Structure formats: structure tokens, C-alpha cells
Amino acid sequence: MLRFKIRKRQEPLVWSSCLILFGALVLSIALSAVMLALQGKPPLDAMVLLFKGAFGSRWAVQDCLIKAVPIFLCSLGVAIAFRLQIWNIGAEGQYALGAIGATWVALQLPDQPWFVVLPTMLAMSFIAGGFWGFIPAILKLRMRANEIIVTLMFNYLAILFLDFLVYGPWKDPISFGFPMTREFSASAIVGKIGNTELNWGILLCILSGIAIGVFFRYTRIGYELKASGENIRAARYAGLPYDRLVILAMVLSGALAGWAGFLEASATINRLQPSIIVGYGYTAIVVAWLARLNPLYIGIASFLLAGFRVGLENLQLDLQVPAAFGGIMEGLILLTVLMGSFFIDHRIELRKKL
């Protein structure tokens, strides 16, 4: 009879971590296909449809890139907080508040030129999203309130506040009762690049990605942040300003999600309406963990998960698969990746029992 024993590896496996990630993805996709089969949908056809819909044509890839923008920014933010072992689950609410901040500017300055309006929107969404990250940070530091629950409750509060605005004070009088603000003026809309459907938000992603990468690798504060995340107690003994780092991480984290909200309202929907909330903030957590908090990998992973969202739209249309299927896929990906990571620093030895 075979017996097995688990041992910790002396050196963590590096080469196989890609393989493990790939294996986890394949396993979660296979499990998702089983879920489809349970509902009587053809699993293989559905998966082909999913991938074709996501990456099969120039238009599809373009759509993936558009959806990857908000996911990337939220995820980049989430990753900063996670680096410090601060569990910011509030990207969804910070995204909503960023959209609200940007919309407020767009509604206040309808007649100004774009070079006044857009930078103001950028700044306002940064402040609004950052503010929504700042409060949980303060509550954590001053009152020891658990940031996971506070940021999560702040998601519900922000989304309800957005509902309140678009159903009430900000409702477009000529919207025939639909909950939405009036369309932004042309100067409040982030433009498209050339004759593609892509908007300049991608540039913002690239710049923030590089900035965060440089911040962690080459700046003193970035280093302190990483060090504190690895061992809080040691960081405090070493005299690192832990409280200030927490505030910085949470504000930056919220501000980046706020930018995602700004781009989605301005470039994609051109107004504020409840349908702007589609769970990017939660997808961002999956992406951040999948990418092991690395800005470059976050880019790749947000493209991949955006692809699943685009492909899922095809499944919805052609096979009437409910949108909730996306949650199943994302949850399974995260669970299998968590399990797979075990093999990076553990190995299993098989032995014959005597």
C-alpha cells in the first residue's frame, strides 16, 4: 500500500509556478463546464463559444481590452493594500464613489473645454475613491475596526448612494423615468484612440502600472510598504511609520479604483447609471491574487478575466446561461489557484508502507 507524506520544500519551486497556475485555470474551467452540463447545456460547445467570443476576433479582443481597463485599475489598487496585508475588499465601493465624483464634475461644468473638465474629473474621482479608502484606514488604526467588514459595508453604502443620486437629485428629467443622469457633454468624455473603440484610459492604466511598479521597486516608501507587509511587528520595531503606510496604501488603493469608476462613467457609458456596477471590484481581487500582486501580471490576468466576461456575454445570448455563471468561474479560479499554490512550497513524497 502506498503512503504519502507532506514535506516543506527547502527552496520554493519557481519554474513550476506558471505550470501550477495554468493547471489551476484548466481545472477551474473544466469544473465550470461540469456546472454547465448540470443545467443541460452542451459543455464543450459552450467553452468553445466562450473562448471564441472572448479572443476569437479583432472586435472581441478590443472588447476585452475595454473591460480590462477598470479591472486593471481596481486590481492594481487592491494589490497595493494586499501587499501591506491590509484586506481592502472595498474596490467596488471606491469605484462607485470615483464614478460619482467624476459625474459631479461633469454635471457642474457642462460648458468648460475638455482640458479643464477632464483633469478636474480625474482629480475628483481620485479624491472621492481615495476618501472611501481613507475612512476604513482611519477606523482600523484608531478604533481597531476590522477593515474587511468596514470596506465591504462601504461597498453597499456607496452603491446605495449611487442609486439615491440617479433615482433622485441627479436624474435626467427627459429620461422617461429611467434612473440615469443626463449624458455628459463632449468635453467630459474621454476620447477614443484613432479609429478604434479603445479609449485613452488604457494609457492611464499603463502609466499607473509603471508608476506602481517603480514605486515598489525603487522608492524608499515602496520598500517600507513591502517590508511592513511581510512582518508587521518587525517593521514596527524597525521604526517604520506603519500607520502612515496603511493610510497611504488605502488612499492609493481607493483612488485607483476611483479612476476606474471615472473611466467607466466617462468613456464607456457617457453618464452615470446603476448598470455601471457590475462587480469589477470583486473581479479585481481574483485578478490581484492570480497575478501574485505583480503589476505586469495584473495586466495579463485582467485581460484574461475581462475575456471571460466578454465570452460569457456570448453564452448568455446563445445558450441563455445566466450572468451569475461568471461568479462561479471566478470563484473556482481563485479556489483552485489557492490550492495549487500549496505545491509551490510543499512536496508530497510517496512511500511504500512496510
Next chain:
Amino acid sequence: MSIEFFLPLLAAAVQSGTPVLYATLGEIFTEKSGVLNLGVEGIMMIGALAAFVTTMLSGSPILGFLVGGCAGAVLSGIHGLVCLVFQGNQVVSGLALTIFGVGLADYLGTPYIGQAAPGFNPLPVPILSKIPFLGSVFFNHDSLVYISYIIPMLMWLFFRYTRWGLGLRAVGEYPPAAIAGGLRVISYRWVGILVGGCLVGFGGAYLSLAYTHLWTNGLSAGRGWIAVALVIFAFWDPMRAMVGAYLFGGVMAFQLRLQAAGTHVPSSLLLMLPYALTVMVLVFSSWKGQGTEAPAALGVNIEPPD
């Protein structure tokens, strides 16, 4: 405000607090063993769906309730698999479980949206329900509410006076000592996760079988997360959990009544009340507490010995 307004409100507070109470008790049980399970929201949804579908197919709400609990235990078993076997991060695993569970319940429940199932109906306790005031507030409900009065006391006795309860607490406080004392720590944690998940599943089952009697997407609406917050409010004490749950039930019932009465306050602002109260209660109790009430090893995995 008159007694005619208050008595039904307090009774409604107990009823709408009950699903949160089951979920809070479940999470307390799991956290006492040192495992943080943030999948409560997803487990509640799966429990609610399993209970609803079983009841619809079999016609038996009791069977439905039990199946709801089992489904909760099975789903939380995934958390056990990730954290106890594969040493995964407990925070992230719980979040993944919520994303997965909410998605799965919405996905599998789509055909049942808007359908009704037989559920539990009020069953006044013979003598107790005649007590003025208290009778109509506490003893004029369905049988599941009465069960939820007994569970906190059982849990209290279990943690305080039984071998297994003490063992479970030891594993949550200081695993090395528990190992040295010869306890099978991983097994204890499995029990913590599965029994806790079962109670959370009961909370979900209560939602679909006794609270709404019908199925809608997003049925739990954040109650799972409120339960996680209430664990902190309750300082991991099952009896205090009752106070917290009924406080929330009260706010939810109050907010629903205001909406039904047709106030001028927009419903989106009224709906904020339970979430805002969660933040306030959490902040207040964390500030008042010593910061040492949580099981010391909460969220820390036990490494397999070499």
C-alpha cells in the same frame, strides 16, 4: 409611537434577526476553532437555495431545512479543503467561497425565481405566548425561531463544560499547546468548519423557508457579512450574538415598515441603515473591546509537521 406600532415591530425584529443569528452562531463556532471563514454570505445563499428546492420537490419544509444545513456544511467543506489540506490563505479562500457560492446560487436558482414554496408558519407556544408583551414578541413565531433560542445556550455549555468544546477552543487559541496535549488539531478544525457551515446553512434556509417563502436572486443581501461583523460585536460569545442579531433584525424591520408606510425618504437611503449600523456597531465594539477577545490563532494555518 404607540404600543400598537412597537409590539409588531419587536416581533418582526426577532423574526428578521433569526437568519442572522443562525449565521452568526455558525461563524462563532468556526472561529472558535481558529478558522476565519468569510464565505458566510455564499454559504447562506447555497443553504437558502438547497432548502427551497428540496422543500418544493418534497413538500416537506423540515427536510428542506435539514438539507439547507447539509448544503452549508458541504460548501464550507471547500474552505476546509483549501485551508486545512492545502494551507491556503483563509481570507482569500473565504472571499472566493462567497463569490462562488453567490454565483452558484443565482445560477442554479434562475429557474425558480419568483416561485413560492411551502415553508414554516407561526406556531404560538401554548402557555408562553399568552404572557403579555413578551409572549407576542418572543413566543408567537415559527418553530425555527424557538430552536434558535436554544442553540446559543447549548453552544455556551459546549464551549465551557465539555471536553470537545475545551479542545476546540484550545485549537483556536494556541495550536502548539493543543498538539502537545495530544489533540488532533486538524480534525478539530474540520469539525469547527463543518458544524459552523451547517448553522450558517440553517440561517440561509430560514431566509427562503420562513422569511420570504419565495426565491429571488441575492436573497441574503449582505446578511452573511453582517453576521461576520456581529461575531466581533458579540466578542465570540453566543449569548451576546442574540442581542446583536435582534438589534439588526429591528433595524431591518423598522426600515421595511417605513418603506411600506410610504415615507418621503428615498428607499435607497433607508436601505443603507443596516449597513451603516453594522459599521457603527463594529467600530464601537472594537474600540470598547480589549482587542484580545478573538481566538488568538484566528486566521493562522497549522503547518504540517516535518
